[in-house]
Amino acid sequence: MAYFPEIKKIEFVGKQKKSGLGFNYYNPDETVAGKPMKDQLRFSVAYWHTFVQEGVDPFGVGTAIRPWQKFKGMDLAKARAEAAFEFFEKLGNPFFCFHDRDVAPEGDTLRETNKNLDVIVSLFKDYMKQTGVKLLWNTANMFTNPRFVHGVASSCNANVFAYAAAQVKKGLEIAKELGAENYVFWGGREGYESLLNTDYKLEQDNMGRFFHMVVDYAKKIGFKGQLLLEPKPKEPMTHQYDFDAATAINFLRTYDLDKDFKLNLEANHAMLAGHTYEHEIRVARTAGLLGSLDANQGNGLLGWDIDEFPTDLYTTTLAMYEVLKNGGPHKGGLNFDAKVRRSSFEPDDLFYSHIVGMDSFALGLKAASRLIEDHVFDDFIDKRYSSYKEGIGADIVSGKADFESLEKYIIDKPESEIGGKNRSGRLELLKDTLNHYIGLEA
Numbered sequence: 146m147a148y149f150p151e152i153k154k155i156e157f158v159g160k161q162k163k164s165g166l167g168f169n170y171y172n173p174d175e176t177v178a179g180k181p182m183k184d185q186l187r188f189s190v191a192y193w194h195t196f197v198q199e200g201v202d203p204f205g206v207g208t209a210i211r212p213w214q215k216f217k218g219m220d221l222a223k224a225r226a227e228a229a230f231e232f233f234e235k236l237g238n239p240f241f242c243f244h245d246r247d248v249a250p251e252g253d254t255l256r257e258t259n260k261n262l263d264v265i266v267s268l269f270k271d272y273m274k275q276t277g278v279k280l281l282w283n284t285a286n287m288f289t290n291p292r293f294v295h296g297v298a299s300s301c302n303a304n305v306f307a308y309a310a311a312q313v314k315k316g317l318e319i320a321k322e323l324g325a326e327n328y329v330f331w332g333g334r335e336g337y338e339s340l341l342n343t344d345y346k347l348e349q350d351n352m353g354r355f356f357h358m359v360v361d362y363a364k365k366i367g368f369k370g371q372l373l374l375e376p377k378p379k380e381p382m383t384h385q386y387d388f389d390a391a392t393a394i395n396f397l398r399t400y401d402l403d404k405d406f407k408l409n410l411e412a413n414h415a416m417l418a419g420h421t422y423e424h425e426i427r428v429a430r431t432a433g434l435l436g437s438l439d440a441n442q443g444n445g446l447l448g449w450d451i452d453e454f455p456t457d458l459y460t461t462t463l464a465m466y467e468v469l470k471n472g473g474p475h476k477g478g479l480n481f482d483a484k485v486r487r488s489s490f491e492p493d494d495l496f497y498s499h500i501v502g503m504d505s506f507a508l509g510l511k512a513a514s515r516l517i518e519d520h521v522f523d524d525f526i527d528k529r530y531s532s533y534k535e536g537i538g539a540d541i542v543s544g545k546a547d548f549e550s551l552e553k554y555i556i557d558k559p560e561s562e563i564g565g566k567n568r569s570g571r572l573e574l575l576k577d578t579l580n581h582y583i584g585l586e587a
């Protein structure tokens with residue numbers, strides 16, 4: 146059956162036609178920075194937000210009208226899968242992402258749960274073959290069930306560790322079966338509330354052990370996808386172990402996992418950590434650990450993860466700037482870890498929300514590509530640091546200088562030769578230029 150009978154395939158309509166059910170900027174086959182847009186952006190739809198959540202908030206039940214809601218149990222799981230692939234074909238996203246528990250209900254034992262999963266995975270396999278839609282990543286939901294109350298690999302309960310191991314083992318097998326490009330770990334319950342009852346060192350060490358088992362098993366079964374860690378600073382736990390990109394990188398290096406894992410970075414999580422999205426991406430990129438992106442946005446007025454669809458062009462431009470500087474998305478992509486607002490409860494809103502997200506990133510990509518092509522920031526930054534290209538600066542960079550030689554060089558210099566050499570950072574000028582580049586593409 147058709148779940149979105151009123152909707153036809155969403156087409157690129159160009160700039161002249163304003164909004165509606167068409168793309169103003171996302172033109173999948175148009176070349177930007179040497180590659181078709183679809184390969185630069187690698188958009189993915191998040192199964193949980195689009196086909197599962199129903200607009201619940203802490204004060205009220207769901208508001209969403211979803212034509213598959215009339216089914217229950219495995220029938221609901223099958224209906225969702227059918228609706229999902231109809232949606233993907235109409236939207237034209239090349240990828241999707243899911244948690245194991247989004248796609249099939251839990252049974253009484255893990256064995257039964259896995260059986261339910263197998264049914265849906267084989268359905269997915271057929272649909273993927275028919276439509277050409279691919280799996281950007283799958284992941285294990287190890288945060289909803291009450292068994293994870295004290296954590297997962299960091300739980301004080303060893304049987305929970307064992308359960309999680311078996312759950313992820315199955316997840317990796319599914320990833321292999323469906324040809325996933327990546328496999329993600331978001332440690333929602335990996336953290337602690339208070340040190341009064343927490344063995345911090347054992348919890349971290351156990352997480353290290355868990356991830357080594359992941360690496361070993363992925364190798365054993367020949368899973369070729371990239372393993373990814375997704376940082377988040379708070380919510381649900383007070384102290385999340387993977388606070389932000391820098392903290393997660395330190396964890397990976399401490400446990401000798403940085404050759405096998407990269408990061409999946411989310412805009413709203415960056416905001417909760419007190420960072421911009423581009424900061425998080427830059428930190429990962431310079432460490433050689435940029436894996437993939439969860440595309441959404443937060444609200445600076447709120448202190449929690451609201452997973453709004455991305456519409457902020459500054460952020461999409463600066464995020465795509467980092468991606469292009471990283472040589473493109475590689476195995477990663479842009480997964481819309483984003484949900485329609487509770488008041489946008491009609492099925493059509495699922496299309497409008499993805500369209501604005503895709504257009505915002507397409508425009509950001511084009512602006513970023515031009516900024517790079519014209520060396521706008523590169524030339525400015527190059528000049529700003531030019532004192533390190535010759536003389537004493539070159540000695541510092543090459544390692545020739547030491548405290549004694551630096552003292553000898555500077556000790557008798559007048560202040561006009563020291564502070565007097567500073568020049569304006571020209572931030573307002575640069576922002577004006579950035580606005581101009583976004584405006585050129587809009």
Ligand code: XLS
Nearest residue numbers: 284331375411439450482
């Ligand atoms: C939650 C996370 C989650 C991960 C996948 O805040 O963003 O959605 O992306 O488990």
Ligand code: NI
Nearest residue numbers: 375411439482
């Ligand atoms: Ni996410």
Ligand code: NI
Nearest residue numbers: 411413450482
């Ligand atoms: Ni999130």
